[in-house]
Structures are given as structure tokens and as C-alpha cells.
Amino acid sequence: MNELKRTPLYEEHLVAKAKLIDFGGWEMPVQYAGVIDEHHTVRTKAGLFDVSHMGEIDVRGEDALAFVQILITNDVSKLEDGKILYSPMCYPNGGIVDDLLVYRYNSQHFFIVVNASNADKDYAWITEQAKNFNVIAENLSEQYAQLALQGPMAETFLQRITNINLSHIKYYSFTHGEIDGVSCLISRTGYTGEDGFEIYVAPEYGRQLWRKILEIGANDGVKPIGLGARDTLRFEARLPLYGNELGAEITPLEAGLGIFVKLDKADFIGKEVLRAQKEQGIPRKLVGLEMIDRGIARSHYPLQKDGQEIGFITSGSFSPTLNKNIALGLIRADLAIQGEILDVMIRGKAVKAKIIPSLFYKRDNKAGHLAKESGAMSEKLSAK
């Protein structure tokens, strides 16, 4: 391994005996106790993730609102200050540069969180697009450690060490405050399909917070969670992953993210192509698959129907929550019919799978924190 980047929490992963892997150029924990155990911890209690590898880009200036509107497919004009929005960011041809979260401070200040493996590419893209606007885009990725506490007990545990009233932070909202005396940005967001928070702090306080959160939750089963479980958790909740469901050759409409593409707003990059695609018919659709025969469909395995290639698997795994083998596949739209049987080509062998609804897992909304955005997201994400 040559010159992998390390997060401010690297030493903590060594202490916790994590298994480390190269993830997009970062030396990251893939698991601690084991992927399945960690997965269940997040679904039933709460788990702590080091997501410091994520990229943060700050956009400020008089034209910030107009600029972000051009940059992304979703609409931030109606977003209230202190709220967050999920959006694809497209190339002019409709392919996806990345998917991201936009935190709105006000119309002249947005904070954009992007995927680790795309951070440099995104910053270059954003800077290039910013030329004709009165804005300054700054890559702040090095200035933050980011922790995610996810799971039904996340609020209960975190409330023990903060004077911020967490129940006031609605889904997809953020605020500034102190946790364990450390100044941070905290949002009710995540990538697991569970309730939870993402916390941004100065790198030097990362380890303190990490330890404190594990300590206050230790008796209740809070554990550190690696990228392995992060992937199975997001996959069950049908949250897309760049490089799997999303990419430069896939449009957000194909990926089932149509609700985040606002064709009725003024111009944005990729709009013409996406509008045309919507009018002429979206050629491919993302579907859920359940294995009928024995086997696990993995990313990029071909999908066939009657011996003809009709698409490929974007993500596939054993699902710890459902206890069966499931997958997501991008296939010809005319074959995206519930109940249809397809062949997954596993090492040259046809293995049968059935098309099923792709929102494999949806949490019970006991806490009542789901705001409109999430309702819309679930609705959309299950619409296929």
C-alpha cells in the first residue's frame, strides 16, 4: 500500500483492532467485530462510524444561491436556512459527477458534503463552474473530522453529552453547538436507513469525541462500525453508492433519483439531456432483485434474459436484516417488471433472480422525526 491517506481517528481504529483496507485512497476500517454483528448493532441500537474521509466544500458569495442552483439538479431556492438537501450533480450529458448533501446557512453560504473518492474531482469541477459567478469555493476536507452516530438509540446516547436539544434537530436539518464541550456542526442525516446524526469537528477533537461517544454508550451496546456494514446498511435502504448505482455513464433518472431532479426549475447543468430523456422514455431502470437460485450477485455481474444481456448488477450482498441474498440491478426499462425472472451471470453460470421492490428495508418511524424530505425520498425510492 502506498501513501494511503489516514483520518484523524486512525489511531483509534488500531486500538479497536479494526481490519483496515484501501478505500478510495484512504486507509479505512472495513470491520471491527464483524460486518453482520455491526450491521445489527446499527439496526437495533446505535453504531459509531468514522466518516472523516468525506469531502467538505464551502461555497460563499453574493451569487452562491444562483451558483448552487446551476450546479445541482435539486432545488435549493425553497430550502430554509439550517436545512439540508440531497442532490445529484450532473455533467452536461446528464451523467453523474457525484451525489451530495447541501447544507444551507443562507442564500450566500452553502456547505457541500461529497464522497471521499470524488472529493478532488468534485472540487475541480465546482471551481471550474464557479468561474462566471461571484462565489468562492473552498475545499475544507482537511479541516474536519466527521463522525456518524446511527441507529434508533442515537439521540438518547448523544443527548447525554450535549446541551443541544437534539429533538429540535429535525431530519435533514443542522445546527452548531457543543458535544462534550467541543464545538461542532451537527446534522440529523446519515447513510444507513436509520435515525442518527453526523458530526463535524476540528480534526484535533476527533479522537476525544470518538472515545466519549463509545464510552457513554458502552453499557448500552454502542460499537464502532466499519465500512463493510456501512455498505450493507445503505444497500438495504436503497441509498445509492457512487461507483455502483451512480456514475458518469448513468443518469439520475435511470438511477431512480427523479424526485431529486427538478426539471421545472431554471437552468442547471444537464437539464436539457435529462428533460429529453424523461420525454423520450428513460432507457434503463434500477430494480431490486432477490436470488431464487443459490448465489450472491455482486457489483458488475451481467444480467441476462433469454440469453441476451440486458443490464448489470450495481450492488449485491447477503442482507443481514432480511437474511437472504438480494441485489440492485440496472436493466433495460421494458424488462423492469415486478416478478420478472432474470439470470445473473455468476462466473459464467446463469443463476436465477426475481425482480422485487427495491426498498428492501424501511425503518419503523417510531420517533416521528421523518420530515417531508424523507417521506418523499422513501416514496421515490420505493416507487420502482
Place this chain on the structure above:
Amino acid sequence: MNPVELKYNKEHEYAKVEGNIVTFGITDHAQESLGDVVFVELPDIGTTVTAGKSYGTVESVKAVSDIMASVSGRVVEVNTQVMDSPDLLNSEPYGEGWLIKVEAEDLSSLDGLMTAAEYEAFLAQEEH
């Protein structure tokens, strides 16, 4: 610890030799590196396997791993229990988590395998 009566290859698999019947399985180190095993694909009884060639796969949540035959021969027994409970490979790789039994044509390909002590030295070396 790795049982002394077994032979080991560099792919972290073991062979247990009883007469001309050879049992294949993966080592404790292999299951540890793979993580939670969730799927095992094995050949049918009566098929033949070839030394140095893949005879099936072991999959964890995150990884797919080919398993290699250390002798050529006919499959005489398949552990169907691990197909239903793949986690046996994690909990008992040297016991209930064995994979297949092969009636060997010729045991000479086993000569290239390592003893338990050699395998442990190999593991120590691989760490660095």
C-alpha cells in the same frame, strides 16, 4: 492453533489425509481474513477436481474467494451442512466447517504443501 496433522497451502487452505481420502477446508487465518462467511459453493458428489484448480467458492459479506484443490480426484463427500450454515467456516474451520472429501488419484501433489509449523512461519512472514 493450526492442527499439526494437517497440510497447508499458500491460499490458506488445509488438506487432511486419511489413506487416499483427502478432506479440504479453509484455515483459521482464512476465515479470519474473510470475515463472516455467508455463502459456500461446492461441487457435486461424483465430480472430479484437479490439483491446483478451483473447485468452488467461499463468500463473505464483502469478498468472493476461490477454493483450490490440493489433490486431483473424485468428490466422495460434500459437507451440505456448511451450505446451509456457512458460519460454521468461521466458528469451526477445522471441525464442522470442512468442505469436501476427495478420493485422491495420486497423493504426490501433497508434497508441495506445508506442515503446520511451516504454515505458521509463512503466516508470520506474510504479516510483514
